[in-house]
Amino acid sequence: MITPQKTRLVSRSISDQLYDVLREQILNGEVGEGEPIRQDGIAAAFEISKIPVREALVRLQQDGLVSLHPKRGFFVTPLTRKEAEDVFHLRLLIEPEATARGAQSATEEDAKKAQACLEELESAVARQDPRRGVYNRLFHLALVEPAAGPTTIHVLTLLNVTADRYVRFHMHMQDIDTRANQEHRELMACWLAGNKREIEKLMRKHIQTTLDDLRGALK
């Protein structure tokens, strides 16, 4: 018998897949900041045409990861201290409260999913998976999802992606992995308990600590 899938299987377009790949590469710093992005080169490297390449780049532009100079091409947006402060400021404004609301209206289902995300994250950290930034985002979002509207999800994704870029670039992962692990466990426990005030405080502290570390790395 055919077993039904939990994950809807949809055909992902080339541009859609490329979007993820390019975003990961930029977040990993594999493309130097300010460096021009040659459409032909990417198309050749992936053995595809320029059309899906352009579409992926346009999406990354809307995310603020690359900028477009007309008739001159796409460039990786430079990392600036100003933007880092900006992003974390917004996260501190939005995410603690959103997480608290998520904790309040989380169902059993939501709790399962959040815990699964945490386990996947810890497993990724344990095996030094370079994609653990992705799992970190997924965990943070899972805590928010139960109560958040689509716009909140979208904005927080945007902010977490950009924050992730700064963290990965300026900090050695091992240094924060253990601390983050500890904090994530605390967050999770508190979130499951549904303690609104406490979870809000913890999340604020979690983000603030990362920002402090980042400031230190930026000297």
Place this chain on the structure above:
Amino acid sequence: MITPQKTRLVSRSISDQLYDVLREQILNGEVGEGEPIRQDGIAAAFEISKIPVREALVRLQQDGLVSLHPKRGFFVTPLTRKEAEDVFHLRLLIEPEATARGAQSATEEDAKKAQACLEELESAVARQDPRRGVYNRLFHLALVEPAAGPTTIHVLTLLNVTADRYVRFHMHMQDIDTRANQEHRELMACWLAGNKREIEKLMRKHIQTTLDDLRGALK
């Protein structure tokens, strides 16, 4: 002698121009919600190829105005009460504080620009310009710009665009134009005075009032 231009003259691509046009049309409700968007149709209507059409739609998708079902096309995202509440919740969280910070670090230059935006807005309202939603956004952003980073600008643009869509769809403009005019004047005066606490309170009230009106229209 050649007079130097204040506005950098850059070549705007077809997809870039189309992005603005389509966004305005969706905001005006000229494309029914849930309605499929035929790429061929748009390409034919504007006498261009499908490539720039797709790029414009991809950008609108990142903005949340249209959604994409793989191999089935783009659809105008439906308006929901949940999203409206979500968007205004975020605006209330971000915009008052950002405006207050803008007021504090505004230069003479910034003040001139903000006042120019307000005048343009009032003029657009006076002549019943259907594009006055655009000028409203520009005014709100001008108050924030002096102190805001690029991400704050981007997020607030996103939120204001979506908020604008709900306002235009559910409310008759004349009803709020006069009240908004009054409030904008107060905001402007207070902003110029640099009264942080007061401007924060006023902006919060301004957004809250719009939300209340919107809730009323939604019954």
Place this chain on the structure above:
DNA sequence: GGGGTGATCATACTATGCAAACTTCACTTC
């Protein structure tokens, strides 16, 4: 006549190719 099956049509998605624009660099002129 209802449910399943296959052919036809419409549309999305991507490859190829081309013209316009930008960059680079050799060359000329002062």
Place this chain on the structure above:
DNA sequence: GAAGTGAAGTTTGCATAGTATGATCACCCC
């Protein structure tokens, strides 16, 4: 030798066109 000029070489941006996929409908079997 420095600055200006023009041609060659890249690269972007878009049009054309083909392929693949999903939707629609007629047809068949029960």
